[in-house]
Amino acid sequence: MKDGLGSVQSALILGGGSDIGLATARALVADRTRAVVLAGRKPERLAAAADGLRALGASRVELLEFDAGEFERHEQVVDDAFALTGDLDLAVLSFGVLGDQRVAERDAAAAMEILRTNHLGAVSVLIALAERMRSQGHGTIAVLSSVAGERGRKSNFVYGSSKAGLDVFCQGLGDRLHGTGVQVLVVRPGFVRTKMTRGLRPPPLSTTPDAVAEALVQGVRTGADMVWVPRPLRWVMSGLRHLPRPVFRRLEI
């Protein structure tokens, strides 16, 4: 159960091998979480991460195989996670691919791959999660969106559109679940320095997985609908969104 000060006792991390997913798991265990399920494409690669969480004080860490593209297995993965933890207080969706924009904008298959993971895979597993949490009568689903979904940019609109679709889905889902005891938290980080973005030049206001994790845990604690990381990005993006198109088009962002 989520306790009176907003800490959760059990969590499922979908994309448990991602830098943000792992940082979140660590932040949760450092707080109150004792049961963690890490789910990823190659669970055997998560063994070291699991040991790390145990060393931090987790009494139970379980590994599950989860592939965002294998929609037909999603319900089973969610059922397995609930079976392992009993009540599941928090599910984090921290999987995603950045893809190569230059390739994806000209190669439909590459673009589909990005959408399939970031948008369709997420929607598929979200529906299974929402159903289970609704019948449980409580729970939080935290979803890693991105500021890239705020406005289409020529430099990353394939990735951006996948996150935009996910973001809108989650906003609606959050409102649909309002009053059921289930909270949907949309996390919108800017540029995060992770394996996914390795090799790219960090822009101003770039952030770290630990900062994202901390903001996420705080958002769960306060029952927020949306958090931006870092926070000023909210105002930056609000400004950018209202720029006239001809001006926006010329920006090298």
Added chain:
Amino acid sequence: MDGEARPVAGWGRTSPTFARIRTVRDADDVAEALAWAGPRGALPRGLGRSYGDVAQNAGGLVLDTTGLAGIQELDLERGTVRVGAGTSLDRLLRELVPLGWLVPVLPGTRNVTVGGAIANDVHGKNHHRDGGFCDHVVDLTLVTTDGERRTVTPAGDPELFAATAGGLGLTGVVTAATLHLLPIRTGFVRVDTDRANDLDDLMARMEEGDHRYRYSVAWIDCLARGRHLGRGVLTRADHAVTHELDRRHAGGDPLAFAPRTVGAVPPTPRLVGRTTVAAFNEAWFRRAPREARDRIRPLASFFFPLDGVAGWNRLYGRRGLVQYQFAVPFGRERTIASAIDRLSSRGCPSFLAVLKRFGPGRGLLSFPIPGWTLALDMPAAYPGLRRVLDELDLLVAQAGGRVYLAKDSRLRPELLRDMYPELDRWREVRGRVDPARVLRSDLERRLALGTDERREASV
């Protein structure tokens, strides 16, 4: 079959969850509801004054027991009353006080049901002398999850009685109970007030003089530091007899009981913060007389000062409030000072801090132990509150003490067994009367109350 589904929260309003609500009207109704509870189980709930999640059952069924209300039999010869478990103490007092009888244990609010008072074995300002609520229960009717109606008495089935007294509603649904009453001559108390300059002074006065009074409670200024740490106001009282009433009080009916609510708090942003806590504590201390004797006060204003303001929990804003009450054995008084000091030095002072002395508890999970108890309430939004309270849990556990589960919303499950050494006996009895674990609560899930965590983890 399904009741209306809605969010259910404790009085602290910190972690609401969603459940189906069904109002039960009699024992048959309860038995039927339990038989069809569904996979997330069922839980009785009264007026929802417990601060934490003890009366919540996420995703399951919550039985609203206020439909079980009513006085069934009043025996003025024996001084007992038989009531439906959903009857509120408010209702009881309005009926009984004019007849010259009082419910012998009164918690800080009269807006609780008899069933809730039994399930949490609530205490009052007279615990040091009269024990808790369940010490005055003659018998109770318990509907267990097999549908059976059992009459449970302390002598007839001591194990089941001890597991149900303070059993958090998890052994069965109490549908009715017979209570011993206390005869009174007037609806007033005679109050002595003393101001103490520090904690040692306060505790010494309580140790030395509490036995002379039926009621004793101390308020502590949580912001006083250094040599004034624990300064406070001690309030002790006995029931007033007729000739003690002055003309002002005796003018009307000496047994009148007509408490009024003076106002209500609308939904508001948080008003309780460090500044208001500081101002309130200072004013409260200064307002109290250094020493006053034999002041006559009406029962309701003495026992239930907070009931005068409806919805006062809203003052704590959207994130709600955490009430932290712990007890430590006699000889471990240092824990009280450490707790107050830590909270105020870490920027988490309590709005109200109440100190009392306890006698032994009645049930296996009853909160009272012979010793001292301190109750604190703080906004859940205080940054750093979690860490300080986690530290206090450890101090309390090491001192052989415990926190009050009826108010808890954030204890670590690991400490439960240390705090409640009778836990395994309670689990045994619960296993006997509810083997399928139909009765569930959010608190029970959060603290793994019903299962041995270590055993489960090793599977």
